Amino acid sequence: MKILKNILYLFAVVLLFGACDETDPITLSAEDASVAFDVYNPELGFKSASVKENSTTPLRIPITYSGLPGGSDITISLMVDNSSESNPAQQGVDFTLSSASITFTGGYGTQYVEVNPVDNNVYEGNKTFVLSIVAPEGMKSNTKNSIVVSLVDDEHPLKEFLGTYTVSYTSGFDGGNYSFDVLTSADPDDETSIVVTGWSSNDYGVVFPNDIKISVDKTNETVTLPLGQDLGASPYGPCYLYGWNLDDDSEIMDGSVVVTFDNSNYSIDFGDNAFAAYIYDGSNAGYWLGAYYNVVWTKK
Structure with missing residues (x-):
């Protein structure tokens, strides 16, 4: 009797797997x-x-x-x-x-x-x-x-400044020369302003998440970089853009840096102005994350 039950069970299993044949076609309709x-x-x-x-x-x-x-x-x-x-x-x-x-x-x-x-x-x-x-x-x-x-639109009044710039600088911490690329795009709210994406501190391996803005005066051939702009989070704490003038060592925490640009290739030399990413909150508040000297933006 036990043998008969096992045979019937095996027969049921075969029928079950036979009904689920992987070769059965999948039916699609219109x-x-x-x-x-x-x-x-x-x-x-x-x-x-x-x-x-x-x-x-x-x-x-x-x-x-x-x-x-x-x-x-x-x-x-x-x-x-x-x-x-x-x-x-x-x-x-x-x-x-x-x-x-x-x-x-x-x-x-x-x-x-x-x-x-x-x-x-x-x-x-x-x-x-x-x-x-x-x-x-x-x-x-x-x-x-x-x-x-x-x-x-290809007729943006600042179209010569749109694209990719290489930002080269000397580190205020180790004296090494570094560079990083930023992408400049049109500011949808202000046709005299440019949005800068990818501001970095290469000597610390940080790319800041927030965009910053610069304004361009083509008539007077000047570029204005407002300081105090929020660069966003970093592994060391949130930072904003900080600066000072090397001539008189004066701090520029909330003002702006104004320099001329080269209208032949649209490069920007920030001269005697230095920058830093200033940590404004957390356990590292008050410290700098990267210090930038000899800052030059070169259009690619």
Whole structure:
């Protein structure tokens, strides 16, 4: 009797595993088909793409139809919306689209819509619009069916100062020569100001998280660097930008450093001005994290 029970149990197990054969096909239906932009920024959490206003090459945005081979042809529409944008781009004025609709044949595939920017030779700031896919009725919705497109204005009055600078300096602690790169970008709130990303203290291996700003007077060929700007957290405590003048050893804690720039290559020599990252809170408060002498910004 015991032997018979074991045989029946073994037979049931075989039937169970036979019903779960890994070779069983996965069934897909037409309702599983979807269409979406193939541009996604996981850090920002939404789709984004950009093109310079003066670009002679259009921005090509891929759109993928995920369906069944041999399936039905579909036509999607493309909708432009700028109603929620702070500086909206106008279709037909700031850009044109290669097509208002796209047809996919064969049940799947990737095609492109092209955004052609219009260069108007007037500074108006970066403009944006939202481009959305309007899929056929009944098609599965997709979270990637909209994309934010930015038209980057090339006529910024400080465009010569935008890009990457190498900041070279002599350390006030060990006398060594160091350098780090910063990225300069347009200040969206002030066209006479530049946002500086990546301020560092290489002799301590610290890259500060906060951006700082400098202002540029092109008429008088001067650059103003306000001190007291919050550089943000560091392993030693939060810091702000501190400075002093080497000529008279005077401290400049809350004022500004004003120097001239070279209008031939837009380099900036800070001369007799020295800087430091001043720790303003925590157990190390009152100490400097990095001291910068012979500071020169060289445009790459």
